[in-house]
Amino acid sequence: MLITLTTEQQAWGFVCGQVAVLEGGLLPRDFFHALAGVERQDDLLHRLQDTPLREYVTPGAGWEEWNDVIDRHFYQQMREIRANSPVGTLSAMFLLGGDYLNLKRAVLGRHEFPFEKSLFTEERLHAAASGDYALLPAETRQALMRLGGAAGADPAQVRAQIDLVLDGAYLRHMIQLADQMAVPLISAYVSDYVLAKGVALLLRLHAQGGIQSRQIEDLFLPVGEHTHVLRSLVAAGDPKNWASIVPGPVGDAFRAVLEQPEDQWAAQFELLAANHLMRYARQGKLQTMGPERVAAYFVGFRSQAYNFKLVVSGRFNGLDPEVIRRRLRECYV
Amino acid sequence: MDLQALSMGLTVAGAGLAVGLGCAGSAKGIGTAAQAAGGVLSEKPHLFGRLLVLLALPGTQGFYGFITMMMIMGRMSSLPQDLKTGVALLVMGFGVGIALLVSAIWQGQASAASIAWVARREGDFGKSLLLPAMVETYAVVGLLAGILALNTLAS
Numbered sequence: 001m002l003i004t005l006t007t008e009q010q011a012w013g014f015v016c017g018q019v020a021v022l023e024g025g026l027l028p029r030d031f032f033h034a035l036a037g038v039e040r041q042d043d044l045l046h047r048l049q050d051t052p053l054r055e056y057v058t059p060g061a062g063w064e065e066w067n068d069v070i071d072r073h074f075y076q077q078m079r080e081i082r083a084n085s086p087v088g089t090l091s092a093m094f095l096l097g098g099d100y101l102n103l104k105r106a107v108l109g110r111h112e113f114p115f116e117k118s119l120f121t122e123e124r125l126h127a128a129a130s131g132d133y134a135l136l137p138a139e140t141r142q143a144l145m146r147l148g149g150a151a152g153a154d155p156a157q158v159r160a161q162i163d164l165v166l167d168g169a170y171l172r173h174m175i176q177l178a179d180q181m182a183v184p185l186i187s188a189y190v191s192d193y194v195l196a197k198g199v200a201l202l203l204r205l206h207a208q209g210g211i212q213s214r215q216i217e218d219l220f221l222p223v224g225e226h227t228h229v230l231r232s233l234v235a236a237g238d239p240k241n242w243a244s245i246v247p248g249p250v251g252d253a254f255r256a257v258l259e260q261p262e263d264q265w266a267a268q269f270e271l272l273a274a275n276h277l278m279r280y281a282r283q284g285k286l287q288t289m290g291p292e293r294v295a296a297y298f299v300g301f302r303s304q305a306y307n308f309k310l311v312v313s314g315r316f317n318g319l320d321p322e323v324i325r326r327r328l329r330e331c332y333v
Numbered sequence: 334m335d336l337q338a339l340s341m342g343l344t345v346a347g348a349g350l351a352v353g354l355g356c357a358g359s360a361k362g363i364g365t366a367a368q369a370a371g372g373v374l375s376e377k378p379h380l381f382g383r384l385l386v387l388l389a390l391p392g393t394q395g396f397y398g399f400i401t402m403m404m405i406m407g408r409m410s411s412l413p414q415d416l417k418t419g420v421a422l423l424v425m426g427f428g429v430g431i432a433l434l435v436s437a438i439w440q441g442q443a444s445a446a447s448i449a450w451v452a453r454r455e456g457d458f459g460k461s462l463l464l465p466a467m468v469e470t471y472a473v474v475g476l477l478a479g480i481l482a483l484n485t486l487a488s
Binding site: 010011012014015016017019020021022023024072084288289 | 364365367368369370371372373374375376378418442446448452453457475
């Protein structure tokens, strides 16, 4: 899986220098292993204050505020890197998840958008919440038009349909941004990311009572080069029949998951797929200057934010340390 | 055709190529390293002194080019003023210039990598100097080869 890194990317020199310093603040997996085993909540908070998160903590913050602290840290660094990057497309790719979560709220008619806004500005989201999608990108507008027949339906069903439509739009948007970047390593990462997201979605739908092929076709697909794979999975029905359909390293992750108890398939697959995607980050880390280096840092930084949230919320909700440790994602360092 | 004037022209062109290519390479190499250093310094300003050394390393090729030019110009009057010598000095200046140009560009990349290294591990500054210094070797070899060729022509 060795992909050629781009050369002559001097324009990324400054931000890569900045990333070289910020990488020093990323924490190893051992840290999270130890953190998960801390017995007392006060000790856990003290340990957290020894991390780069300390700059974002308000004195006397309760544990329930830590999720916000982790998000503030994540988004603040993303904003700084975006400001110093020669193009905003790369940061937009990694902030796109928040954009689409905000958009889901807007489509539901809500006017509060708590996630970081990148491509979908506050103005666009308020317009969307009022039913005006004109300010959204054409691709997203077209996706939302698929919801036309949902009026008057059960609210839970409408919400599920919105999720499907916007999850599909999100993945297509990711592919589009990766195409704009035209960097082989980032394209390969996004390709596997999209496949993993698609398989994880189908696994979750299966766990929730079955996959409705009509719905997937009408609301979710297509998602680039993996459309035919996802169609084959839907046609195969039971995930036990998917092993030979899912290609590449994502397929390896899926086959490993089938050896686990069925109720853990979705969560385990997401973990193994995230660990596989971290391999791209490890390769991008070898770049001296170029978008691969920055993308690699983003992947590592996002994984760290996930691990922080997992440990903090897991410990404060009394989860067994071993359960938390098993769910920890691979780290960048 | 005035062969003496042509020989002199070719000699000056060789000297110009040596210094021109060397300086161009140094400018690009330092530019590359400076971009990385700027990013690091925006987060860790106290590393300025150490990074200055690393980003100045690709600048030496410009000076080597200048030395080559001065040596060619200095020896011009004592060398035979024929076409053969003129062509030899042109090719020598061009060869040295290419070695300086390419080594300066790659030294800039090596310096940028070392800057990223020092950004992560400040204590490794001494070791990190070795990476761009290895590239420097070939700029020095290019310069020495030029000096030897010039001495051979003069003897």
